[in-house]
Amino acid sequence: MSDNALSTTALILSIVPFAVHGVEVMFPLLARWIVNGVLPFLGFTMPSRATSLTADEQITMLDAAIDVVPQEKKTAAKDYIFLMIFEQRQGAICFTAVAAGAIYGLTLSLAERNPLHFVFGVIAVLMTLVNANHAGIRFLGNHPKVSRHGKRVGIAFAPFWALVAVLNWSAFATSMP
Numbered sequence: 237m238s239d240n241a242l243s244t245t246a247l248i249l250s251i252v253p254f255a256v257h258g259v260e261v262m263f264p265l266l267a268r269w270i271v272n273g274v275l276p277f278l279g280f281t282m283p284s285r286a287t288s289l290t291a292d293e294q295i296t297m298l299d300a301a302i303d304v305v306p307q308e309k310k311t312a313a314k315d316y317i318f319l320m321i322f323e324q325r326q327g328a329i330c331f332t333a334v335a336a337g338a339i340y341g342l343t344l345s346l347a348e349r350n351p352l353h354f355v356f357g358v359i360a361v362l363m364t365l366v367n368a369n370h371a372g373i374r375f376l377g378n379h380p381k382v383s384r385h386g387k388r389v390g391i392a393f394a395p396f397w398a399l400v401a402v403l404n405w406s407a408f409a410t411s412m413p
Contacts, residue, residue, distance in 0.1 A: 246407045250338045250359075253335075256274075264321045338356070357401055371387055
């Protein structure tokens with residue numbers, strides 16, 4: 237593979253998360269589409285309307301999380317729920333920024349892409365580690381609520397992110413000015 241093809245492949249693969257999560261910038265609760273329509277495949281089942289969460293059920297779940305804490309902690313519980321959804325949006329914003337940078341990068345020369353490959357390489361290494369943790373490698377962090385499908389997300393996407401990391405770091409090395 238030529239250096240330019242390597243770089244182009246790395247940039248295009250860096251766009252993939254935006255294709256999945258970009259809508260969550262505006263509508264963070266649409267992550268349920270992934271829960272309803274994608275994660276069942278990781279459990280080797282077909283998506284089903286009967287087992288899919290609705291928007292109303294999501295709100296009920298979030299309200300229930302607030303309802304179970306003592307009255308004096310309600311504000312903290314509401315802030316925690318806010319923060320989780322806010323961080324969902326921030327993650328989607330970051331994926332959007334990466335996609336925009338990758339698309340812009342496709343218009344640049346190989347040497348001009350170098351900083352993008354550095355940043356995307358760092359992101360991909362960290363995403364590999366997080367997904368490997370969800371897959372069961374414990375020393376890489378702690379997510380106390382990894383579901384069966386969540387573990388399979390880690391198993392499926394740790395190799396994807398490892399590939400994106402290798403491609404971006406290789407492109408970074410070959411694009412040195």
